[in-house]
Amino acid sequence: MLIWIIFAAMTGAAVMAVLWPLGRRAPALSADTAGATALYRAQLAEIDRDLGRKLIGAVEAEAAKAEAARRLLRETASETVPAGESEPALRRRRAASAIALSCVPLLALLVYGAYGSPTLPDQPLAARMQGNPAQDFELALARIEAHLAANPTDGKGWNVLAPVYLRQGRFEDAAKAFANAVRYDGATTERLGGQAEAQILAAGGVVTAAARETLAEALKLDPANPRARFFMAIAQEQDGQVPAAIASLKALLADAPADAPWTATVRARLEGLERSSPPSDAIASLPEAERMGAIRGMVDGLAARLAEGGGSLADWSRLIRSQAVLGDRAAAQRSLSTARQRLSSDQSASSALDGLRSELGLQEASR
Incomplete structure (x- = not known):
């Protein structure tokens, strides 16, 4: 008030x-006759x-x-004598x-x-900052980035910044931040797991060779690390080793705490694999020739589906890896060439395919 x-x-x-x-009232003026x-x-x-x-x-x-x-x-007589202001005026x-x-x-x-907003009550500065947390968050993030620009060897600062980049979808920046945290403040299984996840997401979901190396280092420090085990199971899936991936996901769920928040994600991935592949026991019980024939049939089915159009980077990577594991190098090269054409508009996908080509030794596909 x-x-x-x-x-x-x-x-x-x-x-x-x-x-x-x-x-x-304006004062009356008189003529100057002096x-x-x-x-x-x-x-x-x-x-x-x-x-x-x-x-x-x-x-x-x-x-x-x-x-x-x-x-x-x-x-x-020639001088006019102005009168004072009249009362009506x-x-x-x-x-x-x-x-x-x-x-x-x-x-x-x-x-x-x-x-305006006459009914809006007054708010102190603290309440206004609580009502707009995004502004406070952006300010804190800018301060951390400025600090790290001046102190690039602060490993703890990189460790704070890396998960923020990961949540914001800045996957390449997150991978670099996790790598700096490991370099300047030491390797931990959580930091390595976060670095591998950022590398995988930056590659469009493909578990690249660099990500596999990071996951392997994380599992050396902690073989029970759930994030590293989950992504290693995805790597097995992309290699065409679907039964092994299913087994790895089941083992991960068996070791998971009852209240683990990530079990829903693992269970959904496992159910998707089980629906899209025949039972592993049925394949394992087949004779060697028939078992290889069944595996080739699954790979050929994936190749036929992708040849009709569409397909994500993960699907193409899985097909190329499976063909390479089966020893069909020519088919892997053709699939790699087709994938590069289909995904040419995605720069991150092209980079991931280049890494896959070098990893599997398929350089001839670029000729």
Whole structure:
């Protein structure tokens, strides 16, 4: 309420400073005849001196005085004497001032009521920051980035920044941040697992050779690390080793705590693999020739589906790896060439395919 009183007083003072002179009566002005009268008297004195010295006669003196009197009358008659302000004009001016004084604040209040937020309660700075956490988060992120730009060897700072980049979808930046955290503050299974995840997501979901090396280092430090085990199972799937991937996911679920939040993701991946592949026991019980035939049939089915159109980077990588594992190098090269054509608009996919080509030794496919 106090602020409204202050604003009202300031508005009234500003309006009064402008309108106060308009409400005062203008003083009446009189004609300035002093100059003409003084000149007339000087002329009369000059005429009397000339008469006393016998320079002019009495008749000429009277004629000169009459002429000076006529000049004085002409001068005073030609000057307009302004009158003071009339009472009606003064009343009109004061009425206009009063209307302006009352209408300006009223108009301001009406505009604020229509377009402002008069019912919004006041909030202290802390409450406003809580109401807009994104602004606070961006400010904190900018401070961390500025700190690391000045102190690039601060491993703990990189360890704080890397998960933030990962959640923001800045996967390449996250992979570099995790690598810097490992380099300057030591390797841990969580940091290595985060680095591998960022590498995989940056490659469009493909478990690249670099990601496999990072996962292997994480599993050396902690063989039970769930994130590393999950992505290694995906690597097996992409290699065409679907039964092994299913077995790895089942083992991961068996070792998972009851309240682990990631079990839903693992279970959904396992169910998808089981629906898309025949039972592993049925394949394993087949003779060697028939087992290889069944595996080749699955790979050929995937190749036929991708040849019809579409397919993600993960699907093409799985097909190429499977064909390479089966020893069908020519088919793997053809699939790699087709994948590069289909995914040419995706720069990250092209980079991932280049890495896969080097990993599997399929350089001839680029000729």
